[in-house]
Amino acid sequence: MTAHDMPATYDFHTVEPRWQARWESDGVFAVPDTPPADKPKYYVLEMFPYPSGQLHMGHVRNYALGDVVARYKRARGYAVLHPMGWDAFGLPAENAARERGVHPRQWTLDNIAAMRGTLQRLGFSLNWDREIATCLPEYYGKQQKLFLDFLAAGLVDRRESWVNWDPVDETVLANEQVIDGKGWRSGAPIEKKQLSQWFMRITKFAPDLLDGLNSLDRWPERVRLMQERWIGRSEGARLRFSLAQPPAGFDENLDSVEVFTTRPETLFGMSFLALAPDHPLAAKVAERNVAAADFIAECRRLGTSVEAVEKAEKRGFDTGLRVRHPFLPDQSFPVWIANFVLMDYGSGALFGCPCGDQRDYDFARKYDLPIPLVILPPGENANDWTADKGPWTGEGSLINSGFLDGLSCEAGRTEAIARLEGLGVGTGVVNWRLRDWGVSRQRYWGCPIPVIHCAGCGPVPVPDEQLPVVLPEDVTFDRPGNPLDHHPTWKHVACPKCGKPATRETDTFDTFVDSSWYFARFTAPHAATPTVRSAADGWLAVDQYIGGIEHAILHLLYARFFTRAMRETGHLDVSEPFAGLFTQGMVNHESYRDAKGGWLYPEEVRRTGAGAFHAETGEEITVGRVEKMSKSKRNTVAPVSIIERFGADTARWFVLSDSPPERDMEWTEAGVAGAARFVQRLYRIVRAVATACPADAPEQTGEIPAAVDALRRATHRTIAAVTEALEAFTVNVAVARLHELTSALAEAERAADEPGMAFARREAALTLALLCAPMTPHLGEELLSLLEPNAALAAQRPWPTPEPALLAVTQIKLAVQIMGKLRGTIDAEPDEDGAAVLARAEAEPNVARLLEGKKIVKRIHVPNRIVNFVVAG
RNA sequence: GCGAGCUUGGCGGAAUGGUAGACGCACGAGACUUAAAAUCUCGAGUUCGUAAGAACGUGCGGGUUCGAGUCCCGCAGCUCGCACCA
Numbered sequence: 001m002t003a004h005d006m007p008a009t010y011d012f013h014t015v016e017p018r019w020q021a022r023w024e025s026d027g028v029f030a031v032p033d034t035p036p037a038d039k040p041k042y043y044v045l046e047m048f049p050y051p052s053g054q055l056h057m058g059h060v061r062n063y064a065l066g067d068v069v070a071r072y073k074r075a076r077g078y079a080v081l082h083p084m085g086w087d088a089f090g091l092p093a094e095n096a097a098r099e100r101g102v103h104p105r106q107w108t109l110d111n112i113a114a115m116r117g118t119l120q121r122l123g124f125s126l127n128w129d130r131e132i133a134t135c136l137p138e139y140y141g142k143q144q145k146l147f148l149d150f151l152a153a154g155l156v157d158r159r160e161s162w163v164n165w166d167p168v169d170e171t172v173l174a175n176e177q178v179i180d181g182k183g184w185r186s187g188a189p190i191e192k193k194q195l196s197q198w199f200m201r202i203t204k205f206a207p208d209l210l211d212g213l214n215s216l217d218r219w220p221e222r223v224r225l226m227q228e229r230w231i232g233r234s235e236g237a238r239l240r241f242s243l244a245q246p247p248a249g250f251d252e253n254l255d256s257v258e259v260f261t262t263r264p265e266t267l268f269g270m271s272f273l274a275l276a277p278d279h280p281l282a283a284k285v286a287e288r289n290v291a292a293a294d295f296i297a298e299c300r301r302l303g304t305s306v307e308a309v310e311k312a313e314k315r316g317f318d319t320g321l322r323v324r325h326p327f328l329p330d331q332s333f334p335v336w337i338a339n340f341v342l343m344d345y346g347s348g349a350l351f352g353c354p355c356g357d358q359r360d361y362d363f364a365r366k367y368d369l370p371i372p373l374v375i376l377p378p379g380e381n382a383n384d385w386t387a388d389k390g391p392w393t394g395e396g397s398l399i400n401s402g403f404l405d406g407l408s409c410e411a412g413r414t415e416a417i418a419r420l421e422g423l424g425v426g427t428g429v430v431n432w433r434l435r436d437w438g439v440s441r442q443r444y445w446g447c448p449i450p451v452i453h454c455a456g457c458g459p460v461p462v463p464d465e466q467l468p469v470v471l472p473e474d475v476t477f478d479r480p481g482n483p484l485d486h487h488p489t490w491k492h493v494a495c496p497k498c499g500k501p502a503t504r505e506t507d508t509f510d511t512f513v514d515s516s517w518y519f520a521r522f523t524a525p526h527a528a529t530p531t532v533r534s535a536a537d538g539w540l541a542v543d544q545y546i547g548g549i550e551h552a553i554l555h556l557l558y559a560r561f562f563t564r565a566m567r568e569t570g571h572l573d574v575s576e577p578f579a580g581l582f583t584q585g586m587v588n589h590e591s592y593r594d595a596k597g598g599w600l601y602p603e604e605v606r607r608t609g610a611g612a613f614h615a616e617t618g619e620e621i622t623v624g625r626v627e628k629m630s631k632s633k634r635n636t637v638a639p640v641s642i643i644e645r646f647g648a649d650t651a652r653w654f655v656l657s658d659s660p661p662e663r664d665m666e667w668t669e670a671g672v673a674g675a676a677r678f679v680q681r682l683y684r685i686v687r688a689v690a691t692a693c694p695a696d697a698p699e700q701t702g703e704i705p706a707a708v709d710a711l712r713r714a715t716h717r718t719i720a721a722v723t724e725a726l727e728a729f730t731v732n733v734a735v736a737r738l739h740e741l742t743s744a745l746a747e748a749e750r751a752a753d754e755p756g757m758a759f760a761r762r763e764a765a766l767t768l769a770l771l772c773a774p775m776t777p778h779l780g781e782e783l784l785s786l787l788e789p790n791a792a793l794a795a796q797r798p799w800p801t802p803e804p805a806l807l808a809v810t811q812i813k814l815a816v817q818i819m820g821k822l823r824g825t826i827d828a829e830p831d832e833d834g835a836a837v838l839a840r841a842e843a844e845p846n847v848a849r850l851l852e853g854k855k856i857v858k859r860i861h862v863p864n865r866i867v868n869f870v871v872a873g
Numbered sequence: 874g875c876g877a878g879c880u881u882g883g884c885g886g887a888a889u890g891g892u893a894g895a896c897g898c899a900c901g902a903g904a905c906u907u908a909a910a911a912u913c914u915c916g917a918g919u920u921c922g923u924a925a926g927a928a929c930g931u932g933c934g935g936g937u938u939c940g941a942g943u944c945c946c947g948c949a950g951c952u953c954g955c956a957c958c959a
Binding site for chain 2: 230350659677820846862868
């Protein structure tokens with residue numbers, strides 16, 4: 001290529017599509033289902049997007065980061081799996097259908113097409129031949145197979161469960177769709193309803209899910225902590241309280257109440273027993289007591305409202321029942337129903353020990369229940385420790401506790417459990433906060449649960465040969481409820497067992513199910529079985545998973561569960577799905593409001609030194625907080641418009657600059673412009689090298705001019721520094737180092753005539769091309785092609801390695817301190833030690849001046865680092 | 874309430890216990906230009922000083938060290954997550 005062929009400015013409009021086409025036609029990113037034997041494998045995965053319609057900046061940041069890793073690892077010689085797909089089921093598609101009459105499938109596929117186009121314009125090195133969309137039968141049919149295998153393995157069961165029921169929309173709502181006790185869409189008061197639902201038995205793996213966290217050393221500590229708390233292991237005891245005088249006709253099964261406690265040593269401090277409003281015994285009481293029934297109804301009504309949770313007022317209802325104390329058979333205690341007792345933790349009942357628990361204390365005070373003192377805090381005297389001093393929730397020694405008197409809480413705990421076991425009324429247990437995962441959703445746009453309900457046979461799994469159970473397309477959204485339920489024919493089938501008329505399950509899976517195994521499907525996305533063992537076992541675990549912190553608990557925990565369940569059913573053999581996890585920060589932007597308080601889009605606002613004004617009316621605009629880009633605040637910037645104005649590389653470069661990836665970043669117009677300037681500048685500088693420095697320019701040997709030496713050292717230092725930064729995920733630092741080398745190369749033009757400079761400039765330019773390629777791949781290819789027109793693609797070239805000789809430091813500028821304060825610098829040889837250095841340091845003019853009249857008590861010299869004089873007087 | 878994280882120039886941020894503020898943005902001065910844009914060069918923590926240089930400086934208070942943004946103890950502020958978990 002001659003200078004004439006090289007455009008003076010970098011025209012991303014033509015350059016970017018050209019290299020994208022080349023990568024595609026050369027198949028440079030493709031990898032086989034079974035990882036090649038001659039290379040180490042590396043699986044990079046970003047959390048796949050929900051196809052909402054448009055890619056947003058958060059996606060760009062997420063995928064740019066992942067692409068840096070993918071391209072870098074590829075250059076380091078790894079076989080890199082870097083797939084992309086769509087989390088394509090979910091409610092927004094049904095909402096679009098109800099609001100705009102477009103079919104969910106069409107809406108979803110259109111969105112996917114639009115977003116795929118944007119991703120492709122951004123030049124990510126993705127395996128597009130592995131693309132999956134969870135809403136297609138090719139994917140969800142395999143998911144149905146997994147479910148049936150889980151069912152056969154006892155990892156799934158069916159049971160009654162409470163749901164939030166919207167009587168107007170005739171649908172089940174998630175907790176976050178219930179606002180102040182009303183449906184988010186209909187505004188109707190929400191009812192609690194019991195439905196028969198499918199559950200994944202995630203609790204079966206609770207101990208392993210907890211233990212496994214210890215092996216995830218490349219996960220952020222806080223995510224592991226969040227999961228640990230969510231799983232919530234606690235040790236304690238389960239014990240039964242028998243009813244003192246059950247009323248005549250009371251159910252035999254309800255003649256005792258089981259409670260869980262972590263503090264069995266405080267049993268002598270018992271004041272009352274409290275039941276959850278949904279507890280079976282509470283229901284029994286309500287049958288014959290209207291006031292109790294009212295109280296329970298009241299609790300249910302308030303249970304879902306935000307207000308109730310915030311007020312958190314403890315309220316109770318005395319049932320009149322009494323229970324006997326296991327250690328004090330002649331004493332009995334009242335049984336209350338209390339709004340703060342949770343049915344789904346422990347056994348839905350607790351014994352109240354007011355002296356050792358804030359909540360029990362508040363309750364006892366409110367209803368004037370006794371507060372027996374059983375724990376004496378360390379350093380307190382039993383004679384003046386009173387209930388008025390409030391509860392003591394820490395450790396201490398036990399008092400007023402019969403056989404436990406004098407023991408520490410810890411010793412008392414062991415003893416109390418032993419006694420309970422001896423009496424046969426209780427046992428030491430481990431309790432888990434984690435609950436089984438209810439996966440049934442009464443929705444159309446989800447994966448059908450492959451079960452057929454037969455009056456004679458009960459729930460019958462759909463036989464393998466009838467899979468996939470495909471969603472019918474001809475559905476209507478003109479009335480409330482689940483369209484699958486309304487469909488005239490779809491659900492009516494013959495029972496696979498007995499052949500009699502039966503009905504399909506019309507529930508579909510929670511969409512978290514879809515995303516719980518997609519990483520495994522990516523390894524063999526077109527296989528007839530859910531996974532292919534050689535592919536799944538070969539590629540998994542994901543070496544680097546990248547996504548938002550908002551999925552720290554549920555998605556990651558469900559995926560970890562699925563991995564275990566899939567291993568148990570023989571679909572793969574790995575213990576954890578994600579070996580490394582990186583949670584990137586959000587993309588924020590200023591928000592703008594006009595005088596009336598209405599939100600404005602960034603493009604409607606003109607910013608000047610004097611302030612912010614409306615671009616058309618000139619009205620003064622209030623600049624609000626910098627916060628997460630959101631449609632409601634209108635502070636969004638569309639990636640498509642940025643790509644059109646500045647190109648993909650500029651967008652990528654900007655989201656990777658400045659802010660460390662794990663922190664939030666602020667999107668600014670000035671920042672993008674700066675990134676665009678850099679892209680042009682680097683192009684100009686490298687173009688100048690390609691024009692001025694012949695490809696066969698020789699390396700200078702012997703006497704090397706200082707400017708040449710400096711540039712070569714800068715080049716090799718940059719290779720080392722960028723490599724280190726990328727390994728450490730500090731892409732912002734890699735960007736800074738590339739800025740530095742770019743400036744050094746520009747500066748070298750001034751010494752262009754020095755012997756060997758042409759070689760050094762070419763070397764620097766080539767290095768820049770290769771090092772910037774993970775971040776700005778199109779620019780990287782273009783620069784490389786200017787320098788070496790017919791060479792291999794940057795995407796296929798190995799990562800440069802620095803020459804050790806050029807990394808070595810030749811001259812040290814040594815800082816000289818007096819009493820730890822910098823007073824001057826001297827030159828030193830590398831590793832130079834001994835008296836000569838100290839002498840030169842003492843002689844440094846400013847140092848000598850300040851040492852005048854002082855006595856040097858101690859001389860400290862750390863070679864290559866520092867000289868420090870400690871003085872007296 | 875419990876837990877985690879953060880706090881460094883005008884702004885984003887950099888810094889294996891060893892010259893704090895790399896790099897970028899914004900800003901100022903200059904060059905080029907009829908002019909502007911673009912580009913290039915130079916400058917810049919604050920205060921004092923013509924300068925050399927000095928004092929102060931990484932949220933606040935202590936400590937360890939020859940030397941602390943970095944390690945330890947205590948405190949404050951902000952952000953996020955969980956939250957009646959028996």
